[in-house]
Amino acid sequence: MLKYSIKRLASSLVTLLIIITVVFVLLRQMPIEGYFDNFEKADAATINAKLEQLGLNDPIPVQLFNFLKNLLQGDLGNSTRYSVGAPIAGIIAKKAPISIKLGVLSMALSLMMGIPLGTAMARGKGKFWDKFGTMFIVFINAVPSAVYYIFIQLYGSTALGISMLFDETNYLTWILPVFSMSLGSTASYAMWLRRYMVDEMNKDYVRLARAKGIAEKKIMTSHVFRNAFVPMIQYIPTSLLYTVCGSIYVESLYSIPGMGGLLVDVIGRQDNTMVQAIVIIYSCIGIVGLLLGDLLMGVIDPRISFVKKEGAR
Amino acid sequence: MFSIKDSKSAKLEQALETQLKTELSEEAINEDELFVLAEYDEMAGEKSGYSNYSYWRSTFQVFLKNKLAVFLVFVLAVLLVFTFIQPYLPGQYPANQVNNHPQTGKQLSNMSPSLTTVLTSAPAGTQLVAESVKDEDGWYTVHNVVDSLKARTKFDIIEYGEEWCKVEYKGKTGYVKNNFQTKLKLPDDPTAVPYESRSNFKIDIYMQPVDYTNAGTALYVQSDLLTIGEDGLATTNADAELRILPSEHAFWFGTNNIGQDLWARIWSGTRTSLFIGFAVALVEALVGITIGVLWGYVRKLDRLLTEVYNVIDNIPNTIILILISYILKPGLSTLVFAMCLTGWLGMARFIRNQIVIIRDRDYNLASRCLGTTTTRIIVKNLLPYLVSVITLRMALAIPGAIGSEVFITYIGLGLPVDTPSLGNLINEGRKLVTSASLRYQLIFPVIVLSVVTISFYIIGNAFADAADPKNHMYKN
Numbered sequence: 080m081l082k083y084s085i086k087r088l089a090s091s092l093v094t095l096l097i098i099i100t101v102v103f104v105l106l107r108q109m110p111i112e113g114y115f116d117n118f119e120k121a122d123a124a125t126i127n128a129k130l131e132q133l134g135l136n137d138p139i140p141v142q143l144f145n146f147l148k149n150l151l152q153g154d155l156g157n158s159t160r161y162s163v164g165a166p167i168a169g170i171i172a173k174k175a176p177i178s179i180k181l182g183v184l185s186m187a188l189s190l191m192m193g194i195p196l197g198t199a200m201a202r203g204k205g206k207f208w209d210k211f212g213t214m215f216i217v218f219i220n221a222v223p224s225a226v227y228y229i230f231i232q233l234y235g236s237t238a239l240g241i242s243m244l245f246d247e248t249n250y251l252t253w254i255l256p257v258f259s260m261s262l263g264s265t266a267s268y269a270m271w272l273r274r275y276m277v278d279e280m281n282k283d284y285v286r287l288a289r290a291k292g293i294a295e296k297k298i299m300t301s302h303v304f305r306n307a308f309v310p311m312i313q314y315i316p317t318s319l320l321y322t323v324c325g326s327i328y329v330e331s332l333y334s335i336p337g338m339g340g341l342l343v344d345v346i347g348r349q350d351n352t353m354v355q356a357i358v359i360i361y362s363c364i365g366i367v368g369l370l371l372g373d374l375l376m377g378v379i380d381p382r383i384s385f386v387k388k389e390g391a392r
Numbered sequence: 393m394f395s396i397k398d399s400k401s402a403k404l405e406q407a408l409e410t411q412l413k414t415e416l417s418e419e420a421i422n423e424d425e426l427f428v429l430a431e432y433d434e435m436a437g438e439k440s441g442y443s444n445y446s447y448w449r450s451t452f453q454v455f456l457k458n459k460l461a462v463f464l465v466f467v468l469a470v471l472l473v474f475t476f477i478q479p480y481l482p483g484q485y486p487a488n489q490v491n492n493h494p495q496t497g498k499q500l501s502n503m504s505p506s507l508t509t510v511l512t513s514a515p516a517g518t519q520l521v522a523e524s525v526k527d528e529d530g531w532y533t534v535h536n537v538v539d540s541l542k543a544r545t546k547f548d549i550i551e552y553g554e555e556w557c558k559v560e561y562k563g564k565t566g567y568v569k570n571n572f573q574t575k576l577k578l579p580d581d582p583t584a585v586p587y588e589s590r591s592n593f594k595i596d597i598y599m600q601p602v603d604y605t606n607a608g609t610a611l612y613v614q615s616d617l618l619t620i621g622e623d624g625l626a627t628t629n630a631d632a633e634l635r636i637l638p639s640e641h642a643f644w645f646g647t648n649n650i651g652q653d654l655w656a657r658i659w660s661g662t663r664t665s666l667f668i669g670f671a672v673a674l675v676e677a678l679v680g681i682t683i684g685v686l687w688g689y690v691r692k693l694d695r696l697l698t699e700v701y702n703v704i705d706n707i708p709n710t711i712i713l714i715l716i717s718y719i720l721k722p723g724l725s726t727l728v729f730a731m732c733l734t735g736w737l738g739m740a741r742f743i744r745n746q747i748v749i750i751r752d753r754d755y756n757l758a759s760r761c762l763g764t765t766t767t768r769i770i771v772k773n774l775l776p777y778l779v780s781v782i783t784l785r786m787a788l789a790i791p792g793a794i795g796s797e798v799f800i801t802y803i804g805l806g807l808p809v810d811t812p813s814l815g816n817l818i819n820e821g822r823k824l825v826t827s828a829s830l831r832y833q834l835i836f837p838v839i840v841l842s843v844v845t846i847s848f849y850i851i852g853n854a855f856a857d858a859a860d861p862k863n864h865m866y867k868n
Contacts, residue, residue, distance in 0.1 A: 226818060226842070
């Protein structure tokens with residue numbers, strides 16, 4: 080297990096390094112306007128001086144090395160257009176907490192909605208909850224989230240009698256963004272939990288338990304559900320990714336001063352260094368999420384072995 | 393000891409004998425019949441092990457049983473055909489044409505959806521002020537405003553009504569509106585006519601106590617419905633339909649804020665979005681299958697491709713999509729490219745896993761021993777197993793791509809507005825969502841989009857179910 084963890088961690092670090100390199104190199108191909116807040120007015124000498132000062136005239140490997148060196152000290156560079164000259168790490172540090180709060184809340188909410196829904200669907204196969212859940216899953220998976228978020232915002236804010244925009248101090252306005260962000264994960268939890276539970280329910284040990292005369296409720300909770308939930312663990316990191324991507328859209332829709340909204344903002348303003356920093360941070364979240372998921376699986380399910388089976392292939 | 397065993401076996405023997413007797417005697421096989429040549433019997437021939445099972449026929453049979461999916465296939469087919477023939481239908485407005493009012497030259501912006509251009513109709517014998525339209529033969533502009541008075545001009549009211557007052561001005565009679573917009577100055581007892589009155593606003597005098605204008609601008613009527621008099625006034629021959637445009641073709645889904653026909657834009661947008669969907673699905677299939685097969689079949693590549701997969705799979709797809717759209721020039725090809733960059737991953741992994749499972753099965757081993765080329769093994773032995781999965785993934789890639797397009801457009805990296813797509817139509821509509829009367833600009837594209845994506849999703853899943861041999865219940 081330890082050996083596997085170390086190996087997995089190392090491969091994650093390599094992945095991260097590759098991603099940073101690729102993102103960095105790609106963004107250096109962008110037009111240089113993205114580094115100036117007043118490109119049109121500046122003359123050639125000023126532009127060159129600024130480029131020199133930012134180190135953009137160096138060869139790309141040197142730039143990359145400098146960037147990585149700064150990154151190790153927690154320095155993501157300075158914003159060029161969004162908030163001229165301000166260090167990006169500082170901007171993000173201010174914006175991140177609210178994104179994290181929203182993300183955690185929505186993940187919790189999706190677990191709270193997805194698990195009961197999935198269980199209800201598995202228990203009453205073909206009955207009301209199953210049909211309702213299937214419809215819900217089809218809808219969430221088929222219709223682009225960008226579309227139903229708009230309607231949740233529109234009708235939700237009317238129903239709750241609140242403004243359409245987010246206000247950190249008014250907790251009522253937290254409901255709709257958190258709910259919107261949790262829908263995607265809710266659907267995937269419900270879908271997979273139902274599938275795994277139905278699989279488990281057809282297994283022999285359940286038949287044995289039933290033959291022994293154990294109450295159906297007990298079979299469901301302490302046999303079927305526990306076994307079905309283990310493979311679900313691997314969807315928690317995926318759900319984190321869902322939430323992260325959902326946050327980009329939801330935060331900008333509700334004007335939440337978080338990182339997702341920030342990404343949309345800086346893309347609109349073509350602030351290259353900011354885009355680079357946020358993209359790298361989001362990739363990090365993805366990597367960490369999948370890493371945690373893999374490790375969690377190993378901790379929770381002792382049946383999973385990380386030793387490569389030789390000779391099978 | 394022996395005796396017990398013997399007696400037991402004797403008992404068993406006896407039992408068997410009786411059983412044989414009772415059971416075989418029922419069949420009552422005649423000794424002679426046993427050695428007679430049997431005639432060819434078709435029914436008996438069918439009874440033997442022959443099976444007319446065909447994978448594809450069974451797949452379609454099972455699929456056809458899913459009524460909802462079949463219905464949606466029909467809906468999609470109609471929709472698909474319609475998006476292509478729509479521009480060639482008569483009376484369609486081009487998707488990017490800014491429609492102006494022929495008289496005022498103003499953009500026909502934010503016109504509500506309507507199935508007809510008829511605003512109101514005038515009964516036969518109505519007198520109207522008519523004028524022929526310059527560029528539109530066969531059409532006349534008509535209205536029934538005979539005079540327009542400046543604010544605070546005095547006139548006499550000779551007959552009072554709750555909605556219309558009959559007035560006299562410079563010896564001519566006519567009608568003025570009596571409502572909150574005209575705010576006529578009235579005495580305490582307005583029914584005691586005649587008296588002098590005025591309005592603090594510009595006021596129109598109509599020929600009839602009916603408003604035959606479109607909020608002040610003239611209406612259109614076909615010339616054969618009018619008889620033009622010598623005094624410039626026209627009389628309607630029959631019940632005349634007064635239209636807001638010199639055309640019978642209405643803006644069915646209304647217009648957007650610069651006067652473009654939403655109906656035409658939606659179908660043009662559906663075309664774009666479906667093109668994106670199909671292009672992405674196709675590339676995804678091609679790249680996914682190629683890489684998946686190489687990954688699964690060529691052992692040397694396994695390590696390398698697994699590492700590449702791990703790297704790309706670790707980044708959220710949305711981030712890759714945003715990054716690529718940000719770096720490249722916005723446009724159709726950029727979008728398709730960005731979506732394809734991540735789309736093949738899932739397909740490739742699935743195909744790789746399946747190929748790893750089936751490539752060393754005995755029949756493939758036998759094939760290889762007989763000298764079948766690798767290409768043939770892959771195409772004939774391996775891929776047919778995966779057809780259902782490939783079609784499923786392709787069917788699901790289409791709604792996925794359409795959804796991604798909506799998302800990317802929202803972020804501001806999508807297609808330019810002069811290339812209508814469902815994404816930018818929804819985005820345009822979203823900006824107007826706060827005003828209830830303009831909400832149709834969001835609702836219509838959303839309905840079309842939902843129909844398309846849900847249909848593809850359900851059809852894809854139904855087909856995958858049908859393609860699973862476990863569901864091929866063999867009945868004959």
